[in-house]
Amino acid sequence: MGRNVFLFLIVGVLGAWYLYTPLPANSEQPWALMFMGASLKTALNLMQLAELLGISHFMTSTMFFMSFLETPPTSDENLTVVDTTFHNIPVRVYVPKQKTKTLRRGIFYIHGGGWCLGSAMFYGYDLLSRQTSNRLDAVVISTNYRLAPNHHFPAQFEDVYNSLRWFLSQDVLQEYGVDPKRIGVSGDSAGGNLAVAVVQQLQGDQDVKVKVKVQALIYPALQALDFDLPSYRENAHYPVLYRWFMIRFWSEYITTDRSLEKAMSINQHVPAHSAHLLQFVNWSSLLPERFQKGHIYKKPAFGSSTLAKKYPGFLDVRAAPLLADDTQLRSLPQTYVLTCQHDVLRDDGVMYVTRLRNAGVPVTHDHIEDGFHGLISNSLKVGDRMRNQYINWLSENL
Ligand SMILES: *[C@@H]1O[C@H](CO)[C@@H](O)[C@H](O)[C@H]1NC(C)=O
Ligand SMILES: *[C@@H]1O[C@H](CO)[C@@H](O)[C@H](O)[C@H]1NC(C)=O
Secondary structure (H helix, E strand, O other), X not given: OHHHHHHHHHHHHHHHHHHOOOOOOOOOOHHHHHHHXXXXXXXXXXXXXXXXXXOOOHHHHHHHHHHHHEXXXXXXXXXXXXXXXXXXXXXXXXXXXXXXXXXXXXXXXEXXXXXXXXXXXXXXHHHHHHHHHHHHOOEEEEEOOOOOOOOXXXXXXXXXXXXXXXXXXXXXXXXXXXXXXXXXXXXXXXXXXXXXXXXXXXOXXXXXXXXXXXXXXXXXXXOOOOOXXXXXXXXXXXXXXXXXXXXXXXXHHHOOOHHHHHHXXXXXXXXXXXXXXXXXXXXXXXXXXXHHOOOOOOOOOOEXXXXXXXXXXXXXXXXXXHHOOHHHHOOOOEEEEEEEEEOXXXXXXXXXXXXXXXXXXXXXXXXXXXXXXXXXXXXXXXXXXXXXXXXXXXXXXX
């Protein structure tokens, strides 16, 4: 009897120690967040165990369990919702039912999930697209793209680019009643990364006549050169995007060979011959003082040039669009950037704001002081606030 109680106590204490995640003092709904963090941690650790035992790739099993979040295309009183393909890429389209004589605004949305997970068909993204379409009386295209580990860079980029080009063709815009002068490209997290990359790429594309009016970026991932930014240091252990998880995503976007992940996790993967790129991710010159507070800049140590020659993707501007030079930034459209204080990707977004402003691009920066990564497609209250701020901006600027 006494022994059982003792065992029970030990298991309880170990369990609580394992599940407990200290959260910042300003968190709203801390219990819901803590619960979310604990379930996520447990699930991810189980997937890691399955990978260790050789049962399934970590991302494949994670995506398998997440696919239960998919929801069918359901029209309602206000919206016609259909799944179709653009250039053979699955997309979900939301068109307001109300008849109108004028053309509508068009939003091209790219979901997040670290280039490995996620779908436009997930409940949270479906809801976001419905709200956007409803509130703006806009046509929303929410695109999918091929995912790692089955497909690596540049497959994700190319799918999104081809899907967007399909949408921007005159016939398709006409078919959906979209005004070619009022088109926005948006995305969150890895989708924000792809949004930045495709909008940059469009600028040099002579075949596309339509100009994107705005881009809206929600906690985007923009660089894979320095994983020792203040935001990576401060938020490495906060839900939902732990530092190790983001590094796994980045390396998996490029390759399944885990030697890249290893080098990235000790921040020693940039080869000496790419030293000139470090200026574009130099947070000691690109972050405003308040985000640098208490941190000392340390230049990443150079890594193996063999590794970088084998997997050059992370040095490619289409994968890491913060590496674009100033001339490439100058003609970009008006931009919205949302960042969260408690997010490893915070400084990626903040540095892009600085770079765009330096290049003369008009930028609105919304910083969510009590925000965490990934919540725009989540039901927590802070997610509601993010959706509102994002949609309000589109409503005023698109
Ligand atoms: C349809 O639009 C009306 C008016 O904006 C709104 O009150 C209602 O909740 C919407 N219905 C759905 C299912 O979103
Ligand atoms: C980063 O910026 C700081 C301050 O502007 C500068 O002193 C340093 O040389 C830069 N380092 C690199 C690697 O660009």
